[in-house]
Amino acid sequence: MIESLLVANRGEIARRIIRTAKRLGIRAIAVHSEADADLPFVVEADEAVCVGPANPALSYRNVEAILAAAESTGAQAIHPGYGFLSENADFARTVQARGLVWVGPGADAITAMGDKINARNLMAAAGVPVAPGTTEPATDLDAAVAAATEIGYPVMVKAAAGGGGMGMAVAADEAALRTEYDKVRAFAERMFGDGSVLIERYFPRVRHVEVQILGLADGRVVALGERECSVQRRNQKLVEESPSPAVSPELRARFLAAAVRAGEAVGYRNAGTVECLLDPATQEFFFLEMNTRLQVEHPVTELVYGVDLVEEQLRVAAGLPPTFDPDALTPRGHAIELRINAEDPKRFLPGPGVIGTWVEPTGEGVRVDSGYVAGNTVTPFYDSLLAKLVVTGADRAEAIERARTAVAGFAVAGPKNNLPFFAELLTNGDFVSGDYDTGIVGRMR
Known part of the structure; x- marks a missing residue:
């Protein structure tokens, strides 16, 4: 296994990767901007290096600064998280050229999937449906x-x-x-x-469904179920759940088979997501894009399948087999993730500020992946994500009920936040029924 890992990211995803690294006995190294010096991911890392000012172009996207931090700390591997440099093929190649382990798919796969037209053509040739x-x-x-x-x-x-x-x-x-x-x-x-x-x-009424894939060290590609991502504002996801309430066993089999073909077509290794649009009227689905990285919404898959996807990423990068039997993956229960953002709950405009109160909900089936604590400042320089509230239940109804309780118990004061929106969504008839599409937020507003 890898012995030291530099996390080339910030906030909740850096904190989440560091948590798994430390559980596995891996020395966790954080890089941070000047603006993020007091955030939890920096404090919780075994070592931290400032790589530049608040401007992400000069810090989190500063390739040479990040590689210099890896060299000075003796890091063996780099995990890019999501966003920033995570889907930068040149960065992946440079990391490996410097003798470091890249915790992600190969640069060729990143390049192949980075252009939507090229990706569509490759998928069509592989027999994956495209619009x-x-x-x-x-x-x-x-x-x-x-x-x-x-x-x-x-x-x-x-x-x-x-x-x-x-x-x-x-x-x-x-x-x-x-x-x-x-x-x-x-x-x-x-x-x-x-x-x-x-x-x-363009399909006026469509659902957004994606499949989590994992390219193993031995060359196999496996699919770990689907996630429903149709609750969106301005094409940006707000809620994800697994399994999708719109997907039947027969449709699921078609989804997973297509996702595996997509991964195999580009020799995929490590974690990735095949995103699709589903026409609920015809049950046809079409390839949208492949995200060649760990997704924000990966926790719902982790909780339904009982795996730690970051650990699996590290094992693939190290050439090790997975912790699970690829031929005996069994989903259990239902999981829902709510993205708690520092934004106005009506217009979804960013609302940064100092966090005066931060009380996370607890209880059975509740998980919170957060990037902040009370006293931290949410700055305008980065994505507005504060935390991911993830709930599980034996079925969807129980998960929704637990989500309502958790939202009511999540106290945030200081920056604006979208918790009131989720309180409304979780009582919305269309959402509760499971019969919704990507237009649900617009109809609520």
């Missing part, structure tokens, strides 16, 4: 209009190099497409340095 869309970038507005006419409106206009719900817009007709195309292209060039645009069929 009608372009097989090459729409290089100008005329090409976009021609593609949309062939596909049929409404269409989704996407940044080919984007991810995490960023760089996307819906066009209901040609007039809207002419407006949105230029916006998406400009955004893509500014954010990703690549203005390539994908045109794809």
Whole structure:
């Protein structure tokens, strides 16, 4: 097993990785910006190195500063968490070129899945269903209009190099497409340095379902069930649950088989997620993208399948077999994750500030992965995620009831937070019934 691990991330995910590392007897090394010096992940690490100022480009995305920290601390491996450098193929290659262990998929897989058009084409060739869309970038507005006419409106206009719900817009007709195309292209060039645009069929009522895969050290790819991620605002996930209330045993078998084919098509190793759109009317699903990293929502899979995905990531990176029998994976119960963010519960606008009160809920079936404690400052420099409240139950009804109790018992004062939104959601008829789609938040507002 790896003996020392540098965590190239911050907040709750850094703290969560450090927790597993220390449980396994691995020396845990944190890197942090000046703004994060007093956060729990820094305090709880065995060693911590400041890698720059608050600006993430000068700290958490500063490759040379992070590699220098690894060298000075004698780190054997680097875990990138999610976001920042986690899906940066050049960083993965550089880490390995410096003689360090990269806890993640190979750089070639990251590259292959990093471009949405290339990923769609690879998946189609592997027999994974893809939605009608372009097989090459729409290089100008005329090409976009021609593609949309062939596909049929409404269409989704996407940044080919984007991810995490960023760089996307819906066009209901040609007039809207002419407006949105230029916006998406400009955004893509500014954010990703690549203005390539994908045109794809848009489904007005759709569910977002993803499959957790793990590429093992021996070359096999296994699927650890699906997660429902349809509660979203501005294409950003707020709630995840497993198993999906929309997925039957027969549909689940098709989902998992397709996800395994997707992983095998790129020789996938380590943890990853195959994201899909599900048409609830026809039970058809389509490949959306593959996230070549650990997902924010990984705890729901951990709790349903009884595995520690970070431990499994470390074992794969070290060339070790998994702790579980890949041929005998058995899900148990139901898990729901709520993303507690520092944002207004109505408009979802960021609301940073000093945390005056922080009381986490406890009780049977309650887990909180948090990045803060009372007295910390939530700054405007990073993602607004404060904590992940994860609950489990013998079935979905029990999980929802425990989630209601946990939300009521989670006390946060100082920064704005979205706990009131979750209190509302957990009594919403559509959500409670399980018959909801990606438009649920918009209908609640």
